[in-house]
Amino acid sequence: MITALLVMAGLALVLGATLGAASVLFKTQGDPLVDKIDAILPQTQCGQCGYPGCKPYATAIAGGDADINQCPPGGDEGVRKLADLLGREYKPLNAEHGVEKPKSVALIDEATCIGCTLCIQACPVDAIVGAAKQMHTIVGDLCTGCELCVPPCPADCIDMVPVTETVESWKWRYPVFELKVQPATLPAKEAA
Amino acid sequence: MLNKLFSFNGGVKPDPNKSASTREPIARLALPPQLVIPLHQHIGGTPRPLVTVGSTVLGGQRIGAPDGNVSSAVHAPTSGRVVAIEPRPMPHASGLSSPAVVIEPDGLDTAIERELFDWHAAAPGEIRDFLRDAGVVGLGGAVFPSHLKLNPGKSGHTDTLVINGAECEPFITCDDMLMRAEPGNILRGALIMQRMLAAKQVLVALEDNKPEAAAALKSAARALGHASLEVVVVPTRYPAGGAKQLIRVLTGIEVPHGSRSTDFGVQCFNVATALAVWRALEHGEPLTRRIVTVTGNVERPRNFDVAIGTPISHLFAAAGLKPDTDKLIMGGPMMGIPLPNIDAPVVKATNCLLASSPTLFAPPEPELPCIRCGECARACPADLQPFELYWHSRARNFGRAQEYKLFDCIECGCCAYVCPSHIPLVDYYRYAKSEIWARERDKDAADSARERFEFRNWRADREKEEKAAKLAARNAAKPAVKPADGAAPAADVAPSAGEDPKKALIEAAMARARAQKEAVAAKNTDALTPAQQAQIDAAEERRKRASELSGSDAPVK
Numbered sequence: 001m002i003t004a005l006l007v008m009a010g011l012a013l014v015l016g017a018t019l020g021a022a023s024v025l026f027k028t029q030g031d032p033l034v035d036k037i038d039a040i041l042p043q044t045q046c047g048q049c050g051y052p053g054c055k056p057y058a059t060a061i062a063g064g065d066a067d068i069n070q071c072p073p074g075g076d077e078g079v080r081k082l083a084d085l086l087g088r089e090y091k092p093l094n095a096e097h098g099v100e101k102p103k104s105v106a107l108i109d110e111a112t113c114i115g116c117t118l119c120i121q122a123c124p125v126d127a128i129v130g131a132a133k134q135m136h137t138i139v140g141d142l143c144t145g146c147e148l149c150v151p152p153c154p155a156d157c158i159d160m161v162p163v164t165e166t167v168e169s170w171k172w173r174y175p176v177f178e179l180k181v182q183p184a185t186l187p188a189k190e191a192a
Numbered sequence: 193m194l195n196k197l198f199s200f201n202g203g204v205k206p207d208p209n210k211s212a213s214t215r216e217p218i219a220r221l222a223l224p225p226q227l228v229i230p231l232h233q234h235i236g237g238t239p240r241p242l243v244t245v246g247s248t249v250l251g252g253q254r255i256g257a258p259d260g261n262v263s264s265a266v267h268a269p270t271s272g273r274v275v276a277i278e279p280r281p282m283p284h285a286s287g288l289s290s291p292a293v294v295i296e297p298d299g300l301d302t303a304i305e306r307e308l309f310d311w312h313a314a315a316p317g318e319i320r321d322f323l324r325d326a327g328v329v330g331l332g333g334a335v336f337p338s339h340l341k342l343n344p345g346k347s348g349h350t351d352t353l354v355i356n357g358a359e360c361e362p363f364i365t366c367d368d369m370l371m372r373a374e375p376g377n378i379l380r381g382a383l384i385m386q387r388m389l390a391a392k393q394v395l396v397a398l399e400d401n402k403p404e405a406a407a408a409l410k411s412a413a414r415a416l417g418h419a420s421l422e423v424v425v426v427p428t429r430y431p432a433g434g435a436k437q438l439i440r441v442l443t444g445i446e447v448p449h450g451s452r453s454t455d456f457g458v459q460c461f462n463v464a465t466a467l468a469v470w471r472a473l474e475h476g477e478p479l480t481r482r483i484v485t486v487t488g489n490v491e492r493p494r495n496f497d498v499a500i501g502t503p504i505s506h507l508f509a510a511a512g513l514k515p516d517t518d519k520l521i522m523g524g525p526m527m528g529i530p531l532p533n534i535d536a537p538v539v540k541a542t543n544c545l546l547a548s549s550p551t552l553f554a555p556p557e558p559e560l561p562c563i564r565c566g567e568c569a570r571a572c573p574a575d576l577q578p579f580e581l582y583w584h585s586r587a588r589n590f591g592r593a594q595e596y597k598l599f600d601c602i603e604c605g606c607c608a609y610v611c612p613s614h615i616p617l618v619d620y621y622r623y624a625k626s627e628i629w630a631r632e633r634d635k636d637a638a639d640s641a642r643e644r645f646e647f648r649n650w651r652a653d654r655e656k657e658e659k660a661a662k663l664a665a666r667n668a669a670k671p672a673v674k675p676a677d678g679a680a681p682a683a684d685v686a687p688s689a690g691e692d693p694k695k696a697l698i699e700a701a702m703a704r705a706r707a708q709k710e711a712v713a714a715k716n717t718d719a720l721t722p723a724q725q726a727q728i729d730a731a732e733e734r735r736k737r738a739s740e741l742s743g744s745d746a747p748v749k
Contacts, residue, residue: 038642041638042634042638043637043638043639043641043642043645044641045641045645053645053649054642054645055642055645055646124645124648125641125644125645125648126644126647126648127644142640142641142644144637144641165286165288166288166290167232167282167284167286167288167289167290169630169633170284170285170286170288170626171623171626171627171629171630172285172619172622172623172625172626172627173623174623175559175616175619175620175623
């Protein structure tokens with residue numbers, strides 16, 4: 001009887017210690033759901049969702065404060081992916097937050113730029129190079145197309161240029177077999 | 193030496209259609225009125241242009257400098273004037289444009305003084321740099337910079353160097369004709385490669401449907417008398433010329449998913465690449481010309497030795513393009529890509545130009561549902577399950593397609609060739625591959641944006657903290673200095689400093705201003721004479737009137 005109690009108590013102690021150690025050793029840092037949501041978001045950091053960046057929006061979705069259809073750059077596909085991940089119902093993009101547009105990058109008209117640095121301060125991903133009273137330019141490869149630099153520009157010298165396809169970024173099209181109308185003479189021939 | 197040949201699974205035996213273009217020897221094609229030399233002709237970085245519009249160039253002059261090590265130089269094939277550096281249509285399925293140097297030949301064909309290079313004495317790294325600057329890339333179709341492959345790696349040696357002259361695809365004969373024309377120089381190039389790779393043996397392999405080339409190579413090999421060099425004739429079966437398939441036939445090594453043949457001590461080069469290496473090192477001649485088969489629906493199918501940059505229309509004009517041609521293909525009928533633009537130039541990757549007509553290639557039959565017959569899996573030389581790849585690619589289920597090793601597919605077209613339902617299987621694989629690449633590019637861009645955004649936030653926080661720390665330091669320093677000035681300001685600052693540094697700062701500034709004002713006022717208005725007092729009164733009167741006037745003006749405004 002006592003042996004049995006001791007054995008059970010010993011087992012409970014050992015298992016408890018193992019579980020306790022595991023919870024300390026394998027502690028997950030941060031919220032894995034937020035990271036999963038953040039991985040789906042396009043990282044445009046445009047703030048159209050009403051949050052100051054993609055990560056805050058991901059946190060808000062995970063916390064149930066924001067809906068999944070507030071990200072225009074992620075588009076319809078992004079909403080579907082979020083719905084899949086969270087097991088929620090798909091809903092179309094909320095027009096309040098903007099509409100899905102083809103990807104563009106900002107381009108500074110360098111002749112008009114007065115070097116005020118306002119766009120540099122607005123850029124969320126540090127994609128604009130320049131200094132006070134010096135010409136600014138945008139590093140096209142780093143630009144996410146968030147358009148945050150456009151309103152602060154006092155000289156109105158920033159344009160959003162849609163990204164065009166190049167030989168490198170070109171994609172093979174989904175194979176479609178073109179249906180051709182059979183010439184009307186064919187059945188007649190067969191009959192003959 | 194080589195006792196036994198192995199075999200690969202699958203494969204097909206399409207009609208070779210090679211005899212038409214091998215009747216005549218290689219013809220050197222006259223220069224066109226304009227050469228369009230794309231800067232990006234190989235895998236890797238786009239070369240930077242070295243010439244400007246209006247400048248004159250000589251034959252063999254470098255016009256594009258390699259961008260980094262995974263890149264290769266580009267040269268002018270002849271002397272002339274640069275008339276433009278602008279995007280021009282590429283020989284690519286998209287028909288899109290890419291930056292190119294446009295040269296108008298002057299007809300003199302003056303060559304630049306050749307940079308002779310003593311490769312016998314040079315270190316392997318120097319030879320590789322030289323080949324990079326000579327623009328030598330793989331001419332079998334993949335156009336991978338050769339200098340990167342001519343590196344024995346960590347082990348310092350290679351077991352087998354395979355020189356690939358199999359040329360298994362129907363219609364294409366450029367390697368066949370090259371092996372007949374210059375067997376000795378191809379083998380010399382192979383021996384240079386052997387030395388660079390420290391390879392134990394060199395196997396020059398070609399299919400048994402090229403007896404003339406085999407005989408030429410064999411007699412050239414006897415003349416060279418190298419014991420480690422062997423010409424091997426392999427059975428004709430498409431795609432025996434695929435690098436992995438040929439390596440398997442020659443050595444029995446099956447290169448598994450995710451590894452390279454070099455991991456097993458085997459390296460593979462095309463015969464034309466071996467010749468380009470020999471020409472570059474022995475004669476200092478950069479890669480500016482190549483052999484192109486022009487065949488199919490043309491009057492005079494033939495192989496042409498053409499300058500890179502020659503418009504494709506120029507080659508078809510020389511071969512006599514028949515009027516009922518409905519489609520142009522770069523490459524062969526199995527793996528070739530459609531060419532939307534006949535004015536696109538010949539590039540280093542152009543091995544064959546094939547004109548198609550409804551009589552030569554029957555129009556594709558309607559795609560029928562997959563009946564799961566498994567013919568494609570039996571034909572697949574990469575031992576994949578093409579029907580699985582097809583279903584997942586078709587359903588845009590790219591993750592699953594990748595699980596079935598979509599990227600091990602060499603796009604040889606055997607599966608589509610045998611498919612009884614006429615499904616254009618390779619089109620689906622190409623679609624899925626480019627879609628996956630695009631997604632990966634997008635993901636990389638998103639990751640970099642996230643990193644930059646987080647760094648920016650971190651920097652903003654750091655700046656804020658630094659500012660606060662500076663302020664705190666200043667405030668901490670102040671009480672020590674101030675008591676000397678006067679007791680009042682110090683007394684003002686001291687109690688509030690602990691609560692809020694900002695508020696304390698403002699209060700201190702206000703106290704200083706008050707003290708200053710008092711000091712100034714006290715000095716200025718002491719001991720005035722009656723005359724001065726009268727002046728001041730008059731001025732005050734004027735000021736009062738002025739403020740009244742402006743006050744009455746204000747509503748009018």
